[in-house]
Amino acid sequence: MNSKVCILLSDCGACSGMGKADSERIISMLSQESAGSVTMIKSLCGEDARKNLQDVPVGGCDRAVIGQWCPAERTGKAPKMPKSIDPALVEIVDLSLTSDKASKRNIERTVGALSQAAARLSLAEPLKERKIAFTSNAVAVIGSSGRAVAAARLLAFHGLTTKIIMPQAHSMKAKHLEVIDESYVQCLSGIPGNFKICLARKGTETETDAAAILLVGERCFADVNPPKDSKIKVIPLEQFAEHPSGKVGGMVFIDDLNAFNSEAAPVVPAWHTLLEAAKTAAKDKLAENIAVVARDVKASGLLELVWKEAAEAGVKFIRYDDKTRPKIEKGENLVSVKDLVLGETLYLQADVLVAPITTRPWEPVFIEKLFVPSDWDFKARSRGPQRGIDQSSCDGVFLVGYSNFAKLTDEIEPELSATVVQIVAMMRQGYHIAKAAVAEITEAKCSACFTCVRTCPYRAAEMNDSWKAVIIADKCQGCGNCVAVCPSKAIELKNCTRPQIAKEVAASMEVVM
Amino acid sequence: MSKINIIAFVCENHALSALKAASIAGDTLPESVKVIKIPCTGRLETTQLLDSIAAGADGIVVIGCLEDNCFHDVGSMLARGRVDRIKALLKDIQIEPERVEMINAASVSGAMLMLKIRQFEDKVASLPSLPFKGAIK
Numbered sequence: 337m338n339s340k341v342c343i344l345l346s347d348c349g350a351c352s353g354m355g356k357a358d359s360e361r362i363i364s365m366l367s368q369e370s371a372g373s374v375t376m377i378k379s380l381c382g383e384d385a386r387k388n389l390q391d392v393p394v395g396g397c398d399r400a401v402i403g404q405w406c407p408a409e410r411t412g413k414a415p416k417m418p419k420s421i422d423p424a425l426v427e428i429v430d431l432s433l434t435s436d437k438a439s440k441r442n443i444e445r446t447v448g449a450l451s452q453a454a455a456r457l458s459l460a461e462p463l464k465e466r467k468i469a470f471t472s473n474a475v476a477v478i479g480s481s482g483r484a485v486a487a488a489r490l491l492a493f494h495g496l497t498t499k500i501i502m503p504q505a506h507s508m509k510a511k512h513l514e515v516i517d518e519s520y521v522q523c524l525s526g527i528p529g530n531f532k533i534c535l536a537r538k539g540t541e542t543e544t545d546a547a548a549i550l551l552v553g554e555r556c557f558a559d560v561n562p563p564k565d566s567k568i569k570v571i572p573l574e575q576f577a578e579h580p581s582g583k584v585g586g587m588v589f590i591d592d593l594n595a596f597n598s599e600a601a602p603v604v605p606a607w608h609t610l611l612e613a614a615k616t617a618a619k620d621k622l623a624e625n626i627a628v629v630a631r632d633v634k635a636s637g638l639l640e641l642v643w644k645e646a647a648e649a650g651v652k653f654i655r656y657d658d659k660t661r662p663k664i665e666k667g668e669n670l671v672s673v674k675d676l677v678l679g680e681t682l683y684l685q686a687d688v689l690v691a692p693i694t695t696r697p698w699e700p701v702f703i704e705k706l707f708v709p710s711d712w713d714f715k716a717r718s719r720g721p722q723r724g725i726d727q728s729s730c731d732g733v734f735l736v737g738y739s740n741f742a743k744l745t746d747e748i749e750p751e752l753s754a755t756v757v758q759i760v761a762m763m764r765q766g767y768h769i770a771k772a773a774v775a776e777i778t779e780a781k782c783s784a785c786f787t788c789v790r791t792c793p794y795r796a797a798e799m800n801d802s803w804k805a806v807i808i809a810d811k812c813q814g815c816g817n818c819v820a821v822c823p824s825k826a827i828e829l830k831n832c833t834r835p836q837i838a839k840e841v842a843a844s845m846e847v848v849m
Numbered sequence: 850m851s852k853i854n855i856i857a858f859v860c861e862n863h864a865l866s867a868l869k870a871a872s873i874a875g876d877t878l879p880e881s882v883k884v885i886k887i888p889c890t891g892r893l894e895t896t897q898l899l900d901s902i903a904a905g906a907d908g909i910v911v912i913g914c915l916e917d918n919c920f921h922d923v924g925s926m927l928a929r930g931r932v933d934r935i936k937a938l939l940k941d942i943q944i945e946p947e948r949v950e951m952i953n954a955a956s957v958s959g960a961m962l963m964l965k966i967r968q969f970e971d972k973v974a975s976l977p978s979l980p981f982k983g984a985i986k
Contacts, residue, residue: 793922815921816892832888844883845905
């Protein structure tokens with residue numbers, strides 16, 4: 337590649353604290369480094385100066401490094417680019433990291449930063465971010481609780497075409513609101529703005545599209561009726577796992593509160609958390625008698641160790657089946673279960689009843705397909721605060737009631753309104769930005785080991801029909817995690833390639849030596 | 850006059866904002882530290898870290914997001930594993946493993962980050978210089 341870099345350095349004494357002699361030294365040092373031709377320009381702080389930059393003579397260069405003393409946050413606006421240079425090939429170097437006072441050290445570091453940027457830029461490709469317009473204008477709300485209905489109504493009130501997908505029959509009518517009842521989510525694919533959701537509806541399979549998806553915490557703890565006529569204290573398992581407390585006579589862990597209700601549908605219980613919590617309770621002696629009542633004790637794999645430790649610490653495991661469900665004895669703190677092994681009814685002292693907020697069967701579909709972060713028990717949880725607590729790692733998929741663990745009803749409300757605002761903002765924007773600096777696979781080198789497919793945090797790497805990995809550019813966020821894990825070095829990240837990093841490292845060495 | 854070179858591979862998300870926050874507060878980087886911006890610390894390969902030492906770096910510091918709050922989910926966790934591996938490798942070829950370090954920083958913890966970088970610089974400066982420095986081209 338025949339590339340020529342020019343370095344534009346703003347001559348702003350106020351911001352840099354450098355005199356004329358210092359600037360001349362910088363120019364002479366940069367020309368020694370042979371990084372590129374140097375042009376001094378006026379300060380970038382004023383509006384006129386930003387305009388003047390357009391007419392700076394660049395002398396046949398096709399890419400430029402602009403050394404900016406004041407960071408863009410302080411000046412307010414980014415400088416305008418010279419006319420003859422592709423804006424994608426201009427790199428603005430923030431020299432404010434070095435600009436406290438003019439000293440030899442600062443000059444050397446300024447030269448270092450500029451020559452590093454020139455080295456990196458000399459191998460860069462002109463890339464542009466792409467805007468992908470939304471093909472669908474609908475928002476799909478998935479969930480059947482009262483909160484999901486409230487979220488759907490709120491979105492429809494904002495004028496967005498809203499679809500609510502729920503398993504039970506529901507007769508609800510509102511403007512802009514479509515109710516897809518009696519349906520379960522089967523599979524999911526697509527990119528933000530164009531999601532395809534496959535549904536099983538009344539025995540047939542249908543498909544619907546959505547630009548954004550809102551997943552509402554399905555079962556809030558407060559929605560479950562606590563046992564009546566008893567003084568039993570019910571604690572959500574998630575709360576108990578974070579802050580174990582007790583000193584009571586008897587403690588019972590149950591896999592689902594609906595076990596007491598003979599008509600309840602099966603759910604996916606939180607096994608890992610439950611076993612760990614029971615183990616902790618037994619080891620810390622939080623109760624004299626601890627029992628786990630469950631339909632199926634799943635203790636395979638690593639969970640077996642936890643189960644074993646819990647059993648050794650004195651936890652009793654009792655199984656029930658759909659015909660003989662456990663009961664709460666009226667007026668007493670007792671839970672009666674018919675033990676399937678002994679064949680007789682056991683009465684367990686239950687001053688405290690710990691029950692998980694269980695997940696719905698379709699939630700694992702979301703977790704798998706959209707890479708929604710999950711915990712051990714495949715319960716969805718939202719990301720850390722850097723993306724907002726209500727957004728998953730997949731753009732366009734929003735979660736309510738899942739941050740850290742499924743939430744109580746009244747805790748959800750502020751989260752819900754904040755999420756609706758985010759969705760409205762996203763839908764008004766109307767496009768999804770596909771990053772330009774994405775990873776690319778050389779097919780000939782790919783050995784189909786699936787390492788990139790497993791590693792990608794955004795599920796952008798997939799296998800194609802001829803058993804070679806491909807990276808979907810629309811999904812890729814350019815983090816480069818796949819580049820480093822690829823054992824056959826078949827992947828390269830645009831504008832952060834191996835030669836580029838090596839050249840930059842070499843350039844940073846030269847300045848001091 | 851012996852000068853040391855430290856290469857800082859800085860992720861452009863939380864770690865870079867921490868550096869910027871520190872610089873706005875008037876706390877600049879030590880002169881021996883050269884910042885190389887990468888999209889995520891998970892981008893770094895073990896070979897790149899070794900190559901930088903071969904190219905003449907006395908110390909390498911990888912600065913990434915906090916592990917449970919990484920911008921790209923897994924990046925800083927992968928990087929930590931690689932840094933640990935490099936430490937073991939360096940020990941095998943009798944180079945001090947303290948020359949490579951991983952620092953996790955939240956975007957608000959600029960002062961703490963600078964403190965850790967300075968501690969690292971002091972540690973590297975106290976080590977004897979590398980025997981092959983400048984010999985490998």
